[in-house]
Amino acid sequence: EIVMTQSPATLSVSPGERATLSCRASQSLSSNLAWFQQKPGQAPRLLIYDASARATGIPARFSGSESGTEFTLTISSLQSEDFAIYYCQQYNNWPRTFGQGTKVEIK
Amino acid sequence: EVQLVESGGALVQPGGSLRLSCAASGFTVYDNYMSWVRHTPGKGLEWVSLIYNGDSAHYTDSVRGRFSVSRDTSKNTMYLQMSALRVEDTAIYYCVRDLNVWGQGTLVTVSS
Numbered sequence: 035e036i037v038m039t040q041s042p043a044t045l046s047v048s049p050g051e052r053a054t055l056s057c058r059a060s061q062s063l064s065s066n067l068a069w070f071q072q073k074p075g076q077a078p079r080l081l082i083y084d085a086s087a088r089a090t091g092i093p094a095r096f097s098g099s100e101s102g103t104e105f106t107l108t109i110s111s112l113q114s115e116d117f118a119i120y121y122c123q124q125y126n127n128w129p130r131t132f133g134q135g136t137k138v139e140i141k
Numbered sequence: 142e143v144q145l146v147e148s149g150g151a152l153v154q155p156g157g158s159l160r161l162s163c164a165a166s167g168f169t170v171y172d173n174y175m176s177w178v179r180h181t182p183g184k185g186l187e188w189v190s191l192i193y194n195g196d197s198a199h200y201t202d203s204v205r206g207r208f209s210v211s212r213d214t215s216k217n218t219m220y221l222q223m224s225a226l227r228v229e230d231t232a233i234y235y236c237v238r239d240l241n242v243w244g245q246g247t248l249v250t251v252s253s
Contacts, residue, residue, distance in 0.1 A: 072180075078235070079243070083241075090241070119185070121186050129202065130191065133185075134184075
């Protein structure tokens with residue numbers, strides 16, 4: 035099973051600042067990685083797929099990148115609606131696995 | 142409109158069984174990769190199972206042999222049959238099309 039490790043567990047950021055979230059895979063993923071946003075009481079929402087492709091309707095302030103087995107989600111200028119929990123998920127191997135999440139909170 | 146609606150969540154005793162349903166509209170479940178994902182406040186999101194290419198399916202290790210996923214093309218619905226339920230199966234269960242279409246979730250509580 036591929037283990038996905040997200041860091042940090044909590045990120046405190048002021049509105050308007052940049053947020054950088056990390057996700058490390060225990061094996062190569064061939065770019066088969068997605069990022070999701072989840073707010074309390076809501077279903078997760080797909081932000082990024084194939085490591086760097088934005089899903090339909092996702093603002094340009096969200097971007098994804100990869101370097102080997104390290105993946106990064108960057109939110110260029112945090113808006114109030116961006117405070118949430120973010121998860122990465124690999125879909126390269128079975129079983130598919132999620133990271134444990136990064137909570138982005140207001141500083 | 143593309144939509145998924147889950148149902149069937151309930152309070153069940155450890156060792157019991159439950160069947161979740163996921164009714165789809167706006168697309169055909171048979172032609173898509175369809176997953177079940179569960180969420181708990183303490184553990185976050187956990188991928189549970191996926192069905193594709195007819196009846197091919199994969200499961201996470203903790204549910205393999207206890208859970209079974211299936212599809213009914215006449216009802217355009219996916220199911221998750223859960224048996225030998227454990228307290229740790231307590232979660233909100235979401236059905237998902239590919240990665241980008243999620244239902245609203247249904248709550249399963251396993252408790253005596």
